[in-house]
Amino acid sequence: MPADIHPVCFSAPERFETMGQPLLLVGCGNMGFSLLQGWLAAGAAAPEDVYVVEPSEMLRDRACQLGVAACSTVDELAPGLQPRLIVLAVKPQSIAEIAPAYARFAGTAAYVSIAAGVITTSLEKMLGDIAILRAMPNTPTSLGKGSTVVFANSRTDGGTRERVVALLRAGGSVHFVDREELIDAATAISGSGPAYVFLFIECLARRAATLGLGEKLALDLARETVAGAAALAMSDSSQHPAHLREKVTSPNGTTAAALEILLADDALDHLLGHAVDAARRRSASLSGEV
Ligand SMILES: NC(=O)C1=CN([C@@H]2O[C@H](COP(=O)(O)OP(=O)(O)OC[C@H]3O[C@@H](n4cnc5c(N)ncnc54)[C@H](OP(=O)(O)O)[C@@H]3O)[C@@H](O)[C@H]2O)C=CC1
Ligand SMILES: O=C(O)[C@@H]1CCC=N1
Numbered sequence: 001m002p003a004d005i006h007p008v009c010f011s012a013p014e015r016f017e018t019m020g021q022p023l024l025l026v027g028c029g030n031m032g033f034s035l036l037q038g039w040l041a042a043g044a045a046a047p048e049d050v051y052v053v054e055p056s057e058m059l060r061d062r063a064c065q066l067g068v069a070a071c072s073t074v075d076e077l078a079p080g081l082q083p084r085l086i087v088l089a090v091k092p093q094s095i096a097e098i099a100p101a102y103a104r105f106a107g108t109a110a111y112v113s114i115a116a117g118v119i120t121t122s123l124e125k126m127l128g129d130i131a132i133l134r135a136m137p138n139t140p141t142s143l144g145k146g147s148t149v150v151f152a153n154s155r156t157d158g159g160t161r162e163r164v165v166a167l168l169r170a171g172g173s174v175h176f177v178d179r180e181e182l183i184d185a186a187t188a189i190s191g192s193g194p195a196y197v198f199l200f201i202e203c204l205a206r207r208a209a210t211l212g213l214g215e216k217l218a219l220d221l222a223r224e225t226v227a228g229a230a231a232l233a234m235s236d237s238s239q240h241p242a243h244l245r246e247k248v249t250s251p252n253g254t255t256a257a258a259l260e261i262l263l264a265d266d267a268l269d270h271l272l273g274h275a276v277d278a279a280r281r282r283s284a285s286l287s288g289e290v
Helices: 030-042 057-064 092-105 120-127 139-143 158-171 182-191 193-210 215-235 241-248 254-289
Strands: 023-026 050-053 069-071 085-088 110-113 132-136 146-152 172-176
Touching: 023 030, 023 092, 030 050, 030 057, 030 139, 030 158, 057 069, 085 092, 085 158, 092 110, 092 120, 092 254, 110 120, 110 158, 120 132, 132 158, 132 182, 139 146, 139 158, 146 158, 146 182, 158 172, 182 193, 182 254, 193 215, 215 241
Parallel strands: 023 050, 023 085, 050 069, 085 110, 110 132, 146 172
Antiparallel strands: 132 146
């Protein structure tokens, strides 16, 4: 873990402190819905407290099936609604168009944006000089197994920070960074990271199928291997992954034969390094597009 990323220690998911006070989720696509699933499954928010704004009818229906209220535009929200927290889960390219309509709630609400690359200075221009946090979650938050990295602007007080952590903690680990540019790094590692792992599973499964294992068994084995290895890596933090790798690798054995390819000229290290750097650069450049 980079030195600047400090885990926030909550031993168990805590209930969202503002239970009974409205929480507004703007955008309920892939990541918004993953967050919503995690909050509700952990009981960090009650369905009757959550309001979703999402233009797609299909996605609104999906959210409503979890018991929350959903509408298609901000203007359809009840006039008296006073959200305590607003989570902006829309595309970076559309946030400048969408967010200013939510500035009207600044009197009661703090804001959390999960948009990749959209810096707090830009968000402050859209919403005002108020408490704004950037959070970079990932899709495993839907199962409470995600990682979220958070940066808070200087207007964010301790109470707001705690409230936001209590909510996000429902999705898994929450880590604060005190330099905003580290959100770009976190985006490239944990935000996009599940896609790298899914690609690895796809590649392993494809090769398993070509070896004659059959499509279903190939995919089962690839999924189970990644899940099992991840569980082992998480089960004992005193064991570095390199040590776990060594335990699989018999001298002159099969694993050694494979690792010789993956480690030659640091092939995998370089490839992954290039990929992560490209994601981080893309995150940093998105701020210029808003
Ligand atoms: N996907 C991921 O794993 C992660 C994504 N993020 C960030 O989350 C954000 C959302 O990404 P993702 O969920 O993948 O994208 P999606 O396109 O799946 O979700 C965005 C949703 O916002 C909706 N939307 C569009 N206009 C409005 C509006 N005016 N009001 C409310 N909702 C609106 C879109 O509807 P429609 O499609 O009809 O336009 C869509 O359903 C991005 O900023 C991304 O950077 C962060 C971490 C991980
Ligand atoms: O691909 C993206 O831009 C978003 C941000 C992190 C994961 N998905």
